[in-house]
Amino acid sequence: MSREPLLPALVFWLVLALLPLWAPGWLLGQLAQHLGYGLLAMSLAYLWGQGGLLSFCQALFFGAGAYAYALAGLGRLPLLPESPALGLLLAVAVPTALAALAGLLLVTARVPTGPAWAVLTLVLGVIGERLAVASPFLGGSNGLAGLPPLALPLPGGPLELVDPLPSFLALLLVAGAVQLALARKIAAPSGSLLRAVREDPLRAAHLGIDPVAVRLRAFMLAAAVAGLGGGLFAAQFGFVAPPLLGLGLSTEVLVWVAVGGRGSPLAALVGALLVKTAEGLLGEWLGAGWPLALGLLLLLVVLLFPQGVFGGLLARLARP
């Protein structure tokens, strides 16, 4: 899809914004966390749907953002003060830098988007998870707990984002802004460049587009969005551990995005919210059967709805 339809997005955000009028606090708190996951889903939809780069390690950048927030929030970084705000900044900067580094390995004109790319992303995910588990600096397999919450500097004193309502509203604003920004990016000329490289890197290169640079930028942008989601998630959750960057979460994101629709960040976000909500409702009842259900769901969606459940719907709306 080359254009995100604006109207469904606005309706969606309006409905979410009106939710606090009747929804109970626990639901808002849960949705705030899920919106953090939603940022991760949007990052993958951009990378995969627009860039054709199917990553099996997108949670690595989410987790890197979460860990960056945790380290800065706990004041564990040398020379840097103990500051949640700085943590949020690093939650974007560190994954972006990591993506630039990983991109040296992954994003070259010659490693195409096929098997080598997929296996390399898996390798990256495994390396990241093992390093996090083995590193005492990152808290090993126990992770880091007791993270401070984010605080908004308001005129009447700082407002800590602890209660469900302010957390929800903050996440709503950030996720909404990111979704609209990604929609603009997709519709912009640079979005066309990314799709051109996805469709045919050779022809794109012949037309004077540098496929490596275009892909690397997309990879870094997706990492930045995922890292922002990870940082905000950690700020609310108060706890980070290796599963936040592992292959398990990376696989879950794939399910959300495939179910929602890979072509559109909005559809992917809706997919994340729906699947996570379903997990909340059914997970306890299904117990260990939930991952099995997720696998079957992913299989069915890939076979029957390659555009995702909402992706097809949105594409129809986008048609003039």
Added chain:
Amino acid sequence: MPVDPVLLLLDATAQALTLLLVASGLAVTFGLVGVINLAHGELLMAGAYTALALDRAGLGFWAGLALAPLFVGLLGLLLDLLVVRRLRERPLDTLLATWAAALVIRQTVVALFGPASHTIQPPIEGSVLVLGAPYPAYRLLVMALALLVTGLLTWLLFATRVGLMIRGTVADRTLAAASGLAVRRLDAAAFAFGAALAGLAGAATAPLLSIDPQMGLGYLLPAFLAVLVAPAGGPVGTAVGAALVGGGESLVSAFASPVVAQLAVLGGAAVLLRRVAGRRAGRER
């Protein structure tokens, strides 16, 4: 820590040959049929669990080794029928769907056998003196099996009619179909055969590893790296790839901790893979 060079070399060879056995099925499904099957590790795991189940049922290890290829081959046939053949035109979705299938197989195993890990006793105990160093007899058997399978694969591909048909399909699918070859049936047969090899490898390596539901990825990544860094297609290329990845990991782990060795080999293979993939892409143009 003094390291016995003979033992070091033996360990490296053992690991390389075990990896060769593990990667041989992948060399068929990926190298020949061209399907990137991310559930391959779980097929290997299914082979290991078949051996475990039959061993527990009192049928002994050898029954498991014989039946695992059959069972996992059938599983592969099913996977081809339900998933892989429907996505032939959508390679990116094949990746995703086989990854989903991997999750389904893994969770089914958790439901049947529980999340804990299990072990099987090697069917033959004792050790044999190799170049003056005592070496476990069962490991030597697995090494021999790897060489046998590679030899058989080479023979099958390059000296039989079926092998000719498969190579013809790989070289030019349209022409092969136009010449009257049942390419879809050949695909299915080759895919199931690759799965059967995975079952055999899973059962054969089961006594050497701890068997748990998460073991698939431990098989998948080294095997894929071995096949991907192989300088040429075919069984011999796979052997070179397996020697690089498996032997490399074994040699590094003699001097560093296993985690460091795994990371070093994964990283090294990834860098190597970039070069090989680049060269292959250049050749295809």
